[in-house]
Every structure is written in structure tokens, then in C-alpha cells.
Amino acid sequence: MSVARRVGLTPDRQVTLVHALQAVMFGILSVGVWLGNAGVAINAAVGLLVTLLPAYLERNYKFTMSVGLVLWITVAMFLHALGTLPLPGADLATLYGSTWWWDHMTHALSSSLVAGVAYAVARALEEHTDAIVLPPRFLFVYLLVFVMAFGVVWELIEFYISVVAQLLGSGSILTQYGLDDTVLDLTYNTLGGLLVALFGTAHLTGVADELAGRLGGQADEE
Structure with a gap:
């Protein structure tokens, strides 16, 4: 049994989590644009594009990745984008800078x-x-x-x-x-x-x- 199934992450829940993380990344991108922070906006945009790549490959080239692998990619990109975002509770420091x-x-x-x-x-x-x-x-x-x-x-x-x-x-x-x-x-x-x-x-x-x-x-x- 995979680790995902042991913690209750069925394939459907993994797909939902991927979409949720992508939505948050789009939010981070929007915040970066609103703040005029090129670092936040570009890192979030690149990360979001990478997470959309598996769907693009499947749709246009019939190249299929497992949902677990797509979640792995999405989590990595999400954590990187989140780390560049200035956090109000940390005096606008980023997770990269403060953690x-x-x-x-x-x-x-x-x-x-x-x-x-x-x-x-x-x-x-x-x-x-x-x-x-x-x-x-x-x-x-x-x-x-x-x-x-x-x-x-x-x-x-x-x-x-x-x-x-x-x-x-x-x-x-x-x-x-x-x-x-x-x-x-x-x-x-x-x-x-x-x-x-x-x-x-x-x-x-x-x-x-x-x-x-x-x-x-x-x-x-x-």
C-alpha cells in the first residue's frame, strides 16, 4: 500500500488537493502582481505552469502521469512559491528568510x-x-x-x-x-x-x- 493511501489520500482526494494547491498558487501570483513584487509573481507563475504541464502532456500528447506523481510535483512548486510570499504575521518576512x-x-x-x-x-x-x-x-x-x-x-x-x-x-x-x-x-x-x-x-x-x-x-x- 502506498503512503498516500495509508494517510487516506485516495486518487480523487489527490486530484482535489492538486487543484486546491494550484488555486492557492494562482492567489500567490495575484498577490505578487498586486504588490508589484516581481520575485513573488514570477516564481508563482513558473511554479503554476510546471504543475499544469502534466495535464498539457496528457491532453496533447497522450502522455499520462500518475496522480501521485502530479501531486509530488505540485507540492514542491507550491512550497517554493509560498516561501517567496511576504507574510504579514512575520513583519512581511518570507518563509525563506524567516524559517x-x-x-x-x-x-x-x-x-x-x-x-x-x-x-x-x-x-x-x-x-x-x-x-x-x-x-x-x-x-x-x-x-x-x-x-x-x-x-x-x-x-x-x-x-x-x-x-x-x-x-x-x-x-x-x-x-x-x-x-x-x-x-x-x-x-x-x-x-x-x-x-x-x-x-x-x-x-x-x-x-x-x-x-x-x-x-x-x-x-x-x-
Whole structure:
């Protein structure tokens, strides 16, 4: 039995929760626009678009994801968007700025999504061709290395966006808190990848099979 079912989250309730979180994210986007806060508005808008991507892929390309996976994506995007919103009860501080563990939690969740994508693509390629064989130990290391490399690239993006924002005298969309924070971000990125490598791969088999089927269909057409 999945964790979602153990806590009473049936597929219908998961769909309802996804829609509720999307509605709140739209509210965060509206607040960002109303406040003239580009960081809040852009982060909420990007997160909302990411959560709508599974429905778009299913509608236009018949690519189906499980509702549990869609909820996983939505929760990660929602928590990130919520973390950028100034909160009245905290003197307009954000959860990222006022709650020490918020940034670590969102990094772990986001990196788990990156690891999930990397796993699904790798398994799809393995199933598509006999030329690629990925033993479990290699796949485990591959996921960790991929997540760590992606995390380094992301930290560089955050740094240069902050530099450009300072040069332009505008608020930064992504915030860098210093070297110590970067090291902690990379640590929690690795933790997210490790959790997927250890426990999450079973939930991504369907996506990998779907991708493999698409690759097979393309090969047949050629």
C-alpha cells in the first residue's frame, strides 16, 4: 500500500488537493502582481505552469502521469512559491528568510523531482535499446551525480541572477544567502536525490514505461 493511501489520500482526494494547491498558487501570483513584487509573481507563475504541464502532456500528447506523481510535483512548486510570499504575521518576512529549514526542505523536494526525471529518462532509454544496460548500483550513483551536478548549475544561476539584479538595482527573483547556504543547499540537493534513489524509483516505473513506449513508437515510425 502506498503512503498516500495509508494517510487516506485516495486518487480523487489527490486530484482535489492538486487543484486546491494550484488555486492557492494562482492567489500567490495575484498577490505578487498586486504588490508589484516581481520575485513573488514570477516564481508563482513558473511554479503554476510546471504543475499544469502534466495535464498539457496528457491532453496533447497522450502522455499520462500518475496522480501521485502530479501531486509530488505540485507540492514542491507550491512550497517554493509560498516561501517567496511576504507574510504579514512575520513583519512581511518570507518563509525563506524567516524559517531556517524552509530553503533546505524545498531544495530537497526540488532535487527529488530532478532525480525523478533523470531516473525516468535513463530507464526509458535502457528499455528502448539493448545497447544501454544500467545495473542498479550504476543507476544509484548516476542519480546522485546528476543531482549534484544540476545543483551546482542551479547555484551558479542563482548567483548570477543576484549579481545582475544588483547591477540593475532591482529585486532578485532568486536569492543567494552566501557560501554557507550554498553548501547546505547542495547537501540537501544530494539528500533529495538519495531518497529517490533509495525509495522513489518504484513510483516512477510508469513514467519510464510511458517514455520507453514513446521512443519505441518513434523508432517504428522511422
